[in-house]
Amino acid sequence: MSKKHHPAKIEDVAARANVSIMSVSRAIRGVDGVSEKKRREILRIAREMKYVPNSNARSLAVANSNLIGISLPTFAGEVFADILNGMRRTFDSAGYSSVIDTTEYSPEAELSWVRRLLSWQPAGIILTGLDHQPETVDLLRASPIPVLEIWDHTDTPIDICVGIDHYRAGQMIGDHAVSLGYRRPAFVSTPRGHDTRADNRLAGLRDVFARERGTEVLSARPQSGNSFATGFDGTAELLDAGAPDIICYLNDHMAFGGLMCCQMRGLSVPQDLGIVGFNQLDLASVLPRKLTTVRTLRRLMGITGATQLLARINGVPTEKSKPLPLELIPGETTRTQI
Amino acid sequence: MSKKHHPAKIEDVAARANVSIMSVSRAIRGVDGVSEKKRREILRIAREMKYVPNSNARSLAVANSNLIGISLPTFAGEVFADILNGMRRTFDSAGYSSVIDTTEYSPEAELSWVRRLLSWQPAGIILTGLDHQPETVDLLRASPIPVLEIWDHTDTPIDICVGIDHYRAGQMIGDHAVSLGYRRPAFVSTPRGHDTRADNRLAGLRDVFARERGTEVLSARPQSGNSFATGFDGTAELLDAGAPDIICYLNDHMAFGGLMCCQMRGLSVPQDLGIVGFNQLDLASVLPRKLTTVRTLRRLMGITGATQLLARINGVPTEKSKPLPLELIPGETTRTQI
DNA sequence: AAAATGAACGTTAGCGTTAACGTTATTTGA
């Protein structure tokens, strides 16, 4: 425990096994060039000596690493946790480690992290969304490192892209609301520019109501401590300001906050007000009244994204851009007919 | 864009600036040995050339890295996200990157990750809880790398430790329940051995009721898809099996699932049944009925842990073990008096 | 039987950076 005999290196293993260091290297990496017998012997000795390879030396020699950089806006909420989970499992079993960043929705923070990450010569980089600093894009375009943009969708990604069309999602919600006869829509979100995807969904919703009904979509963007509180406060704000007949939320958690606000004010849902969430989160599974929401396949997205990126890393040709399907889940928090 | 001129190395910057590579190295690292004038000049040129230092080479030369390994059971739920958030912020501003792992509560998965991580010569390693494979402990004890165990608490950590006393938390809940006159307690958790901390809390609760009332604590451990559903299903199971007068849950999310189950069955809380959560999660902030729960300072724990580990990394003497305070928050889901 | 093949292993030369020590100019002190 206190004996600080320097950790064994490949050379020590080689000496102890009476072979050259290259044989040890080959044995450990599992590549050709050593007989099965010797390989087993070497591995046994390496284990005995508690040999731990030095990834820094390896990466320096081969000019790349087994690290994958993953940048997310936040760990809060299930959304990115789900995506991350799907990705991590895939990468993990392929022998990659994840270097993770949270930007708190700041492209500047993202840039400074990308800079730091590039110094590790990672095998791949994953960014959330499409909203990056120009310099981030330049840096990544200039580097040979595969880049995946996840969660959002575009036909012109930095490199490759797996996600959903948030504008379309907004339209789906709008179409559904219009078809049920709603006329005074509102939206609860976080401060503008914070979550670009949510803004895109709102845009889709807006355009549908403008076209079909010629009406505006009111919006509230309170700065509360968490999603639930944001939903609650935003709902209160909208109810005080006007008389929406349907409120759509950035996600199910906010929608739940909204439901609580209605309950507190004695409003009944969906008779007095329609409520629409987004993402079909776990919470919804136990609510007594099924929430109208949009299902997003986040875990699948993570797995798909990771798989595509791995393919790209291994030089297998991949699609530039892969959109994932959306499904509107009609629930009991909106009217069932006009 | 397509011109694949190899990325600039320190040597190229040196040549372009007419100085030795050591001057560039010193300028970039911000250490003594270059005049202010030259340093500015060198930094300007480095920026122009889009020079990105090679961390692998650096780490090989200095035999350590700016990487911190963080192992968590899961990203699901707010708990570890909060801890992680506190830690990441602290590490980030100190120039460290986070290599993150999720074990899904498997000590074997933790071990294989620790092995991989050690090959990067990280500056520090963080593990969640105290429940590790013996080999994990051996490996880490043998290495000179500082190790932080977070979330749980012990006086004999691998290296240092910041967390809460979960057994004590269980006792607190037990004391509170007893003081309010409850007599038939139950507990909803995940399968045994899955979450050791939850098991410790249950043990604390059990011991209090055994001592004070001479009664058992029933438990339900369903394997549902998510915390909310687990709470719901576990509650249903307990209500079918017997007639508990108070149910304690692994966390607030499960408690909410339990509340929903009660609502569905027409049971009123707290008249017919007491409900106690854990962790004081965001959800609770919008519930119409304040949840009885235990506040855990997770973000603070992350910050404190990270700070302690950084101190340890920098050779500053630190306390072996730092317990964080717990506070029982009486709510409206338990009786207010006997 | 000689030549060609190929498996199994070894040698060498980096990969890009920094620690440690050397060198040169410049300032300081008595």
Next chain:
DNA sequence: TCAAATAACGTTAACGCTAACGTTCATTTT
């Protein structure tokens, strides 16, 4: 005024690993 101290650089030798190429020797081919 001249040695001594100091600041500002430069040179060299690792750090631990792997790609690329060499060598050896048992097989196979002709």
